[in-house]
Every structure is written in C-alpha cells, then in structure tokens.
Amino acid sequence: MTAFKISDEVAAALAENRPVVALESTIISHGLPRPRNHEAALEFEDILRAQGVTPATIAILDGVPQIGLDSSDVDRIANEDLAKASVRDIPILAAKRASGATTVAATAHLAALAGIRVFATGGLGGVHRGAIDTFDESADLSTLAVTPITVVSAGVKSVLDIPATLERLETLSVPVIGYGTKEFPAFWLTRSGYQLDWSLVNAEQIALAMQAQDALGHGQGMVVANPIPEHLQWDPSEHDRVLEVAFKAAAAAGVSGKAVTPFLLGFIVGESGGRSLEVNLDLARNNVRVAGLIATEWSALKARG
Ligand code: PSU
Ligand code: MN
Numbered sequence: 001m002t003a004f005k006i007s008d009e010v011a012a013a014l015a016e017n018r019p020v021v022a023l024e025s026t027i028i029s030h031g032l033p034r035p036r037n038h039e040a041a042l043e044f045e046d047i048l049r050a051q052g053v054t055p056a057t058i059a060i061l062d063g064v065p066q067i068g069l070d071s072s073d074v075d076r077i078a079n080e081d082l083a084k085a086s087v088r089d090i091p092i093l094a095a096k097r098a099s100g101a102t103t104v105a106a107t108a109h110l111a112a113l114a115g116i117r118v119f120a121t122g123g124l125g126g127v128h129r130g131a132i133d134t135f136d137e138s139a140d141l142s143t144l145a146v147t148p149i150t151v152v153s154a155g156v157k158s159v160l161d162i163p164a165t166l167e168r169l170e171t172l173s174v175p176v177i178g179y180g181t182k183e184f185p186a187f188w189l190t191r192s193g194y195q196l197d198w199s200l201v202n203a204e205q206i207a208l209a210m211q212a213q214d215a216l217g218h219g220q221g222m223v224v225a226n227p228i229p230e231h232l233q234w235d236p237s238e239h240d241r242v243l244e245v246a247f248k249a250a251a252a253a254g255v256s257g258k259a260v261t262p263f264l265l266g267f268i269v270g271e272s273g274g275r276s277l278e279v280n281l282d283l284a285r286n287n288v289r290v291a292g293l294i295a296t297e298w299s300a301l302k303a304r305g
Pocket of ligand 2 (some may be wrong): 014138257
C-alpha cells in the first residue's frame with residue numbers, strides 16, 4: 001500500500017533539487033467561496049511557476065494523500081464538498097477511500113513526508129478565543145512542533161487569540177520570524193500590535209536559518225510571518241466592526257469546534273460586502289510569492305552544499 005502519491009512534476013523537481021512550494025487545500029475548499037476558490041487555486045500555482053518554482057498543492061483524493069494536483073484534481077478540491085482534514089483524519093479517509101481538503105497541519109505533515117521544505121498558506125490556525133474553556137487550539141501548532149517545514153503565513157486571523165497563539169508557538173519551540181518586520185501581522189491587517197523577538201529581511205536569511213535549524217536536528221518547523229502591505233490591508237475600523245458582528249452570529253448559530261473557522265470566514269465575507277475576500281486573496285498571493293523566493297534560496301543553498 002502506498003501511503004501517498006507524488007505527481008511526476010513534483011517528484012522530478014524534488015529529485016533535481018529544483019524549488020518546490022506546498023499549498024494547502026482547506027483554504028480552497030473551506031476558506032474561499034466558489035468560484036473564486038478555483039481561480040485562486042490556479043493563480044497560486046501560476047505565481048509559483050512564473051518564479052520557476054514547482055507548486056505542490058496537497059489534498060486527500062479517494063483516500064490517497066496526493067502531493068501535486070493536476071487540473072481535474074484542482075477542480076475537485078474547488079467544487080466537491082470535501083471533509084476538512086487535519087493530520088488525525090488522514091488514516092480514516094484512507095480506510096473509507098474518501099476525499100478531504102488538508103489543513104495547514106495535514107498539508108505540512110504530508111509535504112514534509114515528501115521532502116518539501118517550504119509551504120505557503122493564508123493564515124495559520126491557532127488558539128481560539130475562549131480556549132481557556134473550550135481547549136480549542138488548532139493542531140497546526142502542535143504539528144509544526146514536530147514537522148520540519150517553513151510555513152509562510154500572514155500571521156493568524158484576528159478572530160483567534162493572537163497573544164495566546166504566540167505563547168503556544170514559543171512553548172512548542174517553533175520559531176516565529178517576521179519577514180521584514182518585528183510586529184506580528186493579523187491576517188487582513190498589516191499589524192496586530194504584538195511584537196516578535198526576531199525579524200529577517202530576505203529569503204536568503206530565512207534559508208540560512210532553515211539550514212541551521214536542520215543542522216541542529218530539532219525537527220520542528222518555522223513560521224515566517226509575512227504582513228500584507230499596508231496599502232492593501234482591510235480598513236482597521238471596518239475590520240473591528242465586522243468581527244464583532246461575526247462573533248455574535250457564531251454564538252447565536254451555536255457553531256463550535258472545527259466548524260468555527262469556516263463559519264466566521266464565510267460570515268465575514270458577507271458582512272464586509274466582499275472586501276475581506278479581496279484582502280484574503282491579496283495576502284495569500286503575497287505569501288505564495290515570498291514562499292517561492294524562500295524555496296528558490298533553499299535550493300540554491302543546498303546546491304552549494
Ligand atoms: N485561515 C484562513 N483560512 C483557512 C484556514 C485558516 O484564513 O481556510 C484553515 C487552514 O487550513 C488552517 C485551518 O489549517 O483553517 C485551521 O482550522 P482549525 O482551527 O480547525 O485547526
Ligand atoms: Mn479546532
């Protein structure tokens with residue numbers, strides 16, 4: 001039984017030490033509305049190809065984890081109602097020969113298994129507000145503690161508990177590096193108000209940190225926090241207003257657990273008149289581009305030995 005399949009294109013790039021960036025499928029299946037999700041999935045791949053980087057979008061298809069999708073697979077993740085799959089769901093989907101869209105945790109796990117070192121997402125999962133009562137903390141965090149991959153993200157969505165998420169990443173020994181900033185971004189917003197210990201200014205420095213991390217053998221991942229440029233961010237006061245309404249709606253609808261993130265994202269798109277969606281796409285494009293630069297530096301570093 002093969003545990004997973006790698007597309008020929010991704011396998012060839014890895015074998016030849018050409019740059020590869022992993023992309024998740026939950027953002028496509030559950031994080032963005034149709035039909036923009038399908039366009040986005042293709043666009044993220046195109047951004048990488050234009051940089052000379054091979055995209056490896058990851059999903060579980062008919063029970064098999066697939067690393068690198070063809071165009072009919074991309075169509076499936078955008079248009080079928082797939083389960084949201086974290087790491088623990090993978091073996092069950094395998095037994096049922098069912099399909100699933102992979103979260104950051106599941107994508108990171110599968111990408112690392114395949115030998116991919118760089119991954120782009122929109123926002124990392126984190127500690128949910130109210131976690132002190134619900135224990136709701138994304139497996140994205142604990143997975144990065146044991147998975148050697150660098151994730152480029154625009155921080156975590158401001159619907160989460162940002163300072164608690166940063167504390168947990170510290171406890172889990174996952175480095176959080178601001179990309180050209182010492183302030184953690186807040187997904188739709190350039191700034192969260194929370195300071196980071198470290199900032200690196202370019203992809204070459206990130207690749208050097210990855211090399212040093214590997215050499216030390218800790219085996220954990222790294223978070224590169226890449227803020228959306230200020231001129232593209234969501235208006236902060238409108239953001240605050242919409243979030244307040246969204247939390248009330250989630251409480252009234254009684255959503256909990258892993259349904260919370262997709263509910264809030266969908267609600268926020270509607271309440272913002274689509275503005276949050278445009279910002280979400282812009283920040284994700286920006287992350288894909290930076291991940292492409294890091295993967296390129298990483299390949300160059302490995303080629304130098
Ligand atoms: N952040 C977004 N959009 C998303 C997600 C996060 O802006 O779609 C997804 C990612 O796949 C992330 C997951 O890994 O939500 C986290 O979900 P949970 O909190 O249930 O672990
Ligand atoms: Mn959760």
